[in-house]
Amino acid sequence: MVIKTRLTKRAIVQKFAEGVIRGDRVVLSRAITLIESSRTNDRSIAEDLIEKLLPHTGKSVRIGVTGAPGAGKSTFIEVFGKYITSVHKKLAVLAIDPSSQKTKGSILGDKTRMEELSRDPRAFIRPTPTGDSLGGVAHATRETMLLCEAAGYDVVLIETVGVGQSEVAVRGMVDFFLLLMLAGAGDELQGIKKGIMEMADGIAITKADGENVKKATQAQADFQHALHWLQPAESGWAPKVLTLSALSHTGIMEIWKMIEEYEQCVRSSGSFDRQRRHQKIAWFHESFDALIKKKVLSKSKSTLATFEKKVLANLLSPDKAAKQLMKKLMD
Numbered sequence: 001m002v003i004k005t006r007l008t009k010r011a012i013v014q015k016f017a018e019g020v021i022r023g024d025r026v027v028l029s030r031a032i033t034l035i036e037s038s039r040t041n042d043r044s045i046a047e048d049l050i051e052k053l054l055p056h057t058g059k060s061v062r063i064g065v066t067g068a069p070g071a072g073k074s075t076f077i078e079v080f081g082k083y084i085t086s087v088h089k090k091l092a093v094l095a096i097d098p099s100s101q102k103t104k105g106s107i108l109g110d111k112t113r114m115e116e117l118s119r120d121p122r123a124f125i126r127p128t129p130t131g132d133s134l135g136g137v138a139h140a141t142r143e144t145m146l147l148c149e150a151a152g153y154d155v156v157l158i159e160t161v162g163v164g165q166s167e168v169a170v171r172g173m174v175d176f177f178l179l180l181m182l183a184g185a186g187d188e189l190q191g192i193k194k195g196i197m198e199m200a201d202g203i204a205i206t207k208a209d210g211e212n213v214k215k216a217t218q219a220q221a222d223f224q225h226a227l228h229w230l231q232p233a234e235s236g237w238a239p240k241v242l243t244l245s246a247l248s249h250t251g252i253m254e255i256w257k258m259i260e261e262y263e264q265c266v267r268s269s270g271s272f273d274r275q276r277r278h279q280k281i282a283w284f285h286e287s288f289d290a291l292i293k294k295k296v297l298s299k300s301k302s303t304l305a306t307f308e309k310k311v312l313a314n315l316l317s318p319d320k321a322a323k324q325l326m327k328k329l330m331d
Contacts (some may be wrong), residue, residue, distance in 0.1 A: 013048045020049075021056060021153045025124060031147050032126060035140040050143055053150040058276070059150045060092075061263060064170040066160040066179030066196075072206045072246060073159055076180060078114040079246040083256060084155055085122035092148035093117070093125045094141060095159045096166065124153065142173050142283055171199045172282055175272065176259050181223065183207045183216035183243075198230055202240050202258050209245035216243045235271035237262055300329055 016034070019027025035046045067073050077093060084091045093114070117123050126148075128141065145156050158174060162165040171177050179200040197203075203223050208216030224241040232238070240258055244251030266272040297304060307325045310316040316324070 004082065009045060009048070012045055013052055016045075017052045017150075020053060020147055020151050025151075027127070028124070028147060028151050031273075032128075032140070035143045035147065036128070046117055046143070050146060052147065052331040057146045058149060060156045061259065062145065062152055062174040063155065063157045063178070063259065064160065064167075064174035064177045065157060065180065066167045066177070067206070068182070069179040070175060071182050073180055074114060074246070075246045076204075076206060077157060077159055078117045079249055080252055080255060081114070081117045081157070082120065083124055083252045085117075086122050087256075089154040090152060091120075091123045091124065092145075092151075092153040092156045093159065094156065095125065095127045095172075096141065096146070096161050124148065124151075128189070141170075143297050145173065167196055167199060172279055175266075175275070176201045176262055178255070178259075179203045180206050181219065183212040192232050200239055201237065201262055202242070202255070203227075204251070204255060205241065207241045207245060207247070208243035208251065209248045217241075233271075235266045235275075236269050237265045244260065296329060300325075303328060 014108065016027060016031050019033055031049060034049070037046070064072055065077060067134050074095070077095075081091050081093060095114075108206065114125055126144065128144065145158070148156050153313060158170050160170045165270075167177075177199055179196060179202070183205050205216045205219045205223070220241045220243050220280050227239055227241065242251055242254050242258065244255060246252075263272070266275070303325065307316070307321045311318050311321050
């Protein structure tokens with residue numbers, strides 16, 4: 001019976017793998033659903049599927065897009081995505097959708113907002129709920145990205161929620177990180193965190209049309225000046241600040257050209273491959289850390305509860321409680 005189960009599992013994995021590799025969108029969607037599942041059997045199949053598809057991954061350009069709510073991320077991605085497909089490239093968009101921490105539900109509205117792009121045969125849009133993932137990034141985003149690469153997509157674009165640590169998480173899995181800022185942000189430059197500026201490989205001032213053109217141009221100059229104060233990247237790439245209008249479709253081609261220039265620069269310097277290797281190791285460590293935490297806590301729920309009570313009663317500081325818990329578990 002055990003042998004039969006293994007053969008059945010192997011056959012399922014093989015069927016999924018064949019469908020993904022030939023670019024079957026239905027099979028790809030089902031494979032992503034499998035990846036997102038928390039069921040033990042599904043996770044087991046998903047892990048074997050990813051392992052089988054690894055030789056077919058890594059050939060896409062991975063782009064992260066972030067920006068504060070209202071910056072027009074979805075509108076930009078639809079117009080930008082249409083341009084990418086117009087130059088005969090296949091595009092996969094992974095739109096991270098925040099889940100409610102109360103109901104665990106999510107709206108998953110990005111596909112609706114990108115109605116025109118969703119009908120493009122060269123584009124694949126997958127809204128993904130964040131669930132309980134730290135930083136607003138779905139736990140299966142990396143694996144979903146690999147599936148899309150195995151399915152032959154030339155460009156994988158990940159849209160962040162635009163809040164908290166989501167930018168940091170997404171930056172750690174893409175090649176190029178694009179920061180969208182609203183036109184007229186010059187006055188708000190002082191409020192921009194240095195961290196997000198350092199992570200950006202390119203900045204685009206959005207909604208640069210009509211009466212906003214002058215403000216967008218001023219914001220472009222302000223941000224470009226601010227970038228001069230940041231430490232130069234090891235890759236040798238100097239981040240650029242461009243303006244764009246998704247409404248009038250201006251600046252879109254320039255964004256793509258900037259990404260192509262970036263890729264050429266970092267590949268020639270060797271930093272492209274170094275970054276990819278670093279990201280793989282970071283993913284490994286994150287997965288290992290999560291498994292350790294899950295394993296430890298599953299075996300010490302009562303001990304954990306005891307220390308939680310001490311923290312709530314102000315008998316121990318959270319930091320000291322954590323250290324004492326670790327010491328107790330290691331003894």
